[in-house]
Amino acid sequence: MQLYNKLSAEERAKLIDEAGKDRITISFYQYHKIENPQLFRDKLFLEWDQLEVLGRTYVSYEGINAQISVPSENFLSLKEQLDSISFLNGIRLNVAVEHDNKSFLKLKVKVRNKIVADGLNDETFDVTNKGVHLNAKEFNEMLANPNTVCVDMRNHYESEIGHFDGAITPDVDTFRDSLDIIEEDLKDNKEDKNLLMYCTGGIRCEKASAYYKHKGFKNVFQLEGGIIEYTRQVNAEGIENKFLGKNFVFDHRRAEKISDDVIxxxxxxxxxxxxxxxxxxxxxxxxxxxxxxxxxxxxxxxxxxxxxxxxxxxxxxxxxxxxxxxxxxxxxxxxxxxxxxxxxxxxx
Structure with missing residues (x-):
């Protein structure tokens, strides 16, 4: 029973070329208590390997965080497999804005202490008491509100090539670095300002919004599905795009072009x-x-x-x-x- 990738990136790239199949790059996450992360990890690897899924996925006691690609012809089968898992039934799949058949070249499913390295002690606050989720239209309206402070929850190398117009972009190397810095910078506006957050796919804001509410911020909002879902809604519904530049992604593509701005x-x-x-x-x-x-x-x-x-x-x-x-x-x-x-x- 094969539970780990055995092909090199070069071997996989050759197989992808030979197969000639279009692939879809997607991401999703879900916070949920998983009793046996290792068992769940092995189940995912076996089933995804059969569907020719490639990518990077983290599993922990607190949930799952996945960035993967799958042949287009296997997408519905993957969706059925995810729907068969109770806490992933109906999960929103963030489909990439720009596709590349070689966005991932290996299947890696790893057990980690956390699905995002946030450095927080989850026992000290209610992680389910999250901020208000906003769609693209609502986000634009909140962004235009003069009483709003918009914060990019990503790292410096991500926001450097693209961010929302007027957003605060902390000069940090990691997500955990940003949490205390943002709280300190906005400490005088915990009650009188709207704290509006966004990230790539939404996962960092899930934990951050609960943390900031715990820290006394009264009006906390987050972009549902992050930049990826925002872009999908902008394109599908003809909503004005407020994002400047590219969205940094953690695969071989490195970025998705959201607007023509080079910042x-x-x-x-x-x-x-x-x-x-x-x-x-x-x-x-x-x-x-x-x-x-x-x-x-x-x-x-x-x-x-x-x-x-x-x-x-x-x-x-x-x-x-x-x-x-x-x-x-x-x-x-x-x-x-x-x-x-x-x-x-x-x-x-």
């Missing part, structure tokens, strides 16, 4: 640009914004040092990587002294 710049030359890349030096792999010209000149690396490394023989590169761990660079996304025009850099 970011290349981290190397400062040119208007909103395309993320990972440094070609595997020992670095830093995520940063790079224009086509810099990508060609720098060979898809973030610095001269990394460019010199990728020119070395492969075996020499592997030798240099031994004993090193680059995750601190990877997850500091865009935070490097080598990037002259990174967000917040006074050189820009």
């Amino acid at each position: 970011a710049n290349c981290h190397q030359c400062g040119k208007s640009c909103d395309s993320h890349t990972n440094c070609a030096n595997e020992a670095c792999h830093l995520l940063f914004i790079q224009c086509d010209e810099c990508a060609e000149q720098m060979e898809n690396t973030c610095s001269v040092e990394c460019q010199e490394i990728i020119r070395l023989p492969f075996e020499k590169q592997k030798e240099l990587r031994k004993g090193t761990h680059a995750s601190n660079k990877i997850f500091k996304k865009g935070r490097s002294e080598k990037l002259k025009f990174q967000k917040g850099n006074t050189c820009s």
